[in-house]
Amino acid sequence: MTTEKRRAPAGAAVLRDEITTAIRRALTQELAAVGYGRLSIEAVARRAGVSKTAIYRRWNSKLDLVLEIVAAAAHGKLPALDTGTLRGDLALLFQAVAHALRHPLASQIIPDLLAEAARNPSIDATLRQVLHARQQEIGGRLVARAVRRGELPTDTDPDAAIDLIVGPLYWRLAIARLPLTDSYLDNLVESVAAGLGADSALPRPRAAPISG
Amino acid sequence: MTTEKRRAPAGAAVLRDEITTAIRRALTQELAAVGYGRLSIEAVARRAGVSKTAIYRRWNSKLDLVLEIVAAAAHGKLPALDTGTLRGDLALLFQAVAHALRHPLASQIIPDLLAEAARNPSIDATLRQVLHARQQEIGGRLVARAVRRGELPTDTDPDAAIDLIVGPLYWRLAIARLPLTDSYLDNLVESVAAGLGADSALPRPRAAPISG
DNA sequence: ACACGTCGGGACGCAACCGTACCGTCGTTG
DNA sequence: CAACGACGGTACGGTTGCGTCCCGACGTGT
Numbered sequence: 001m002t003t004e005k006r007r008a009p010a011g012a013a014v015l016r017d018e019i020t021t022a023i024r025r026a027l028t029q030e031l032a033a034v035g036y037g038r039l040s041i042e043a044v045a046r047r048a049g050v051s052k053t054a055i056y057r058r059w060n061s062k063l064d065l066v067l068e069i070v071a072a073a074a075h076g077k078l079p080a081l082d083t084g085t086l087r088g089d090l091a092l093l094f095q096a097v098a099h100a101l102r103h104p105l106a107s108q109i110i111p112d113l114l115a116e117a118a119r120n121p122s123i124d125a126t127l128r129q130v131l132h133a134r135q136q137e138i139g140g141r142l143v144a145r146a147v148r149r150g151e152l153p154t155d156t157d158p159d160a161a162i163d164l165i166v167g168p169l170y171w172r173l174a175i176a177r178l179p180l181t182d183s184y185l186d187n188l189v190e191s192v193a194a195g196l197g198a199d200s201a202l203p204r205p206r207a208a209p210i211s212g
Numbered sequence: 213m214t215t216e217k218r219r220a221p222a223g224a225a226v227l228r229d230e231i232t233t234a235i236r237r238a239l240t241q242e243l244a245a246v247g248y249g250r251l252s253i254e255a256v257a258r259r260a261g262v263s264k265t266a267i268y269r270r271w272n273s274k275l276d277l278v279l280e281i282v283a284a285a286a287h288g289k290l291p292a293l294d295t296g297t298l299r300g301d302l303a304l305l306f307q308a309v310a311h312a313l314r315h316p317l318a319s320q321i322i323p324d325l326l327a328e329a330a331r332n333p334s335i336d337a338t339l340r341q342v343l344h345a346r347q348q349e350i351g352g353r354l355v356a357r358a359v360r361r362g363e364l365p366t367d368t369d370p371d372a373a374i375d376l377i378v379g380p381l382y383w384r385l386a387i388a389r390l391p392l393t394d395s396y397l398d399n400l401v402e403s404v405a406a407g408l409g410a411d412s413a414l415p416r417p418r419a420a421p422i423s424g
Numbered sequence: 425a426c427a428c429g430t431c432g433g434g435a436c437g438c439a440a441c442c443g444t445a446c447c448g449t450c451g452t453t454g
Numbered sequence: 455c456a457a458c459g460a461c462g463g464t465a466c467g468g469t470t471g472c473g474t475c476c477c478g479a480c481g482t483g484t
Contacts, residue, residue: 012431035327037249040471051433052462056473106278108330108379114387115323116247160396163388164403167379174383175326176344176375184372191376224450225460254441263463268443
């Protein structure tokens, strides 16, 4: 049998956390700098100040390394996010999304991996687990609460609602890369709420329908 | 001087259009298959059934090749897009966007290049010319017409409106990659119109605000 | 104090690609 | 009809990265 009794690794024969951490840091930086397509293990090792062997001892391949770190980065911190009103929930959610996408690393890595997911099934599966599934859960709950409160129509489609909630902010921050102001976020909350079918808050000035 | 009289290239000494076309085709396919990061001239030449030299005679570098072809692909076809109503304009615009993003090549290449634009200034500049500028023009006109008709508030911010118009559909087609039905598009028109501040079309069923 | 066993580092063979130089080929122009 | 001149293709050196192997160094447990 191969399950002989063995002394557990100890002393110098144990993975050093500082090196593992350095690899993780270097990977995220490399990923942001050159993207998944050009990512090379050697560059990660150089940036981390570590040997390639140190990486290959911890992960089998480039893909394993990326998947593990992406999954780890997305886990954790899941805001409670129930403020009692649809607009409050939206504002809080937008703050969280904006905060995450403001990180230069995240705003480069996420679009890159999402594009790569279109041709790499493993990345696609991982991202669906850690991003899409979570979004659907958060968005679905947000919508369900609003429907229960009577703020949204009962026939609201959660998937379509998520597109409407996430799409505009993602577009502005990750694609168009335009600046984001507080007043923009305020307006976005109102626009998305209206788009979802919530009652409008205030009438706004309009031109006369027929000016001739 | 170097401007001596020279016979103009003729006969076999002129670039063959069929080869240029084959290179363009192969580039788009390679771009979709492996992305800009992994794109190699050799692979393009192989796929086109052409020699590397044939490519290097026409373009100086990988970047030149991609930029020229991307710019060319985005030029042309600019729909008139004035149906007389905001909802009509939105429906037509969504049809056009959906049609463009349904092409598997486009739906892989566009997110890839948009991600690459975050780290490559040349690509960024080109995409802003052929994509963002055009979107702002189309979206700006659409919004301006709607404001003039009295369908939208006079203080509508065109940039924010574009985020609201383009974001959800781009998210669904290019990122989440969920299916797109006619009824989804219909609902999206109504949602975006409402989000922009247009009068709602029909009341929809709601739960009682207080159910206790 | 010693033996253990993994550690990180460097070196290696292999493969892919870049960009260029050189080759014979071919159609047009004078 | 002959010379022109750019054509497409092949071959080349240089560079980069992959994944593996071997080495001395090191800290713990007996």
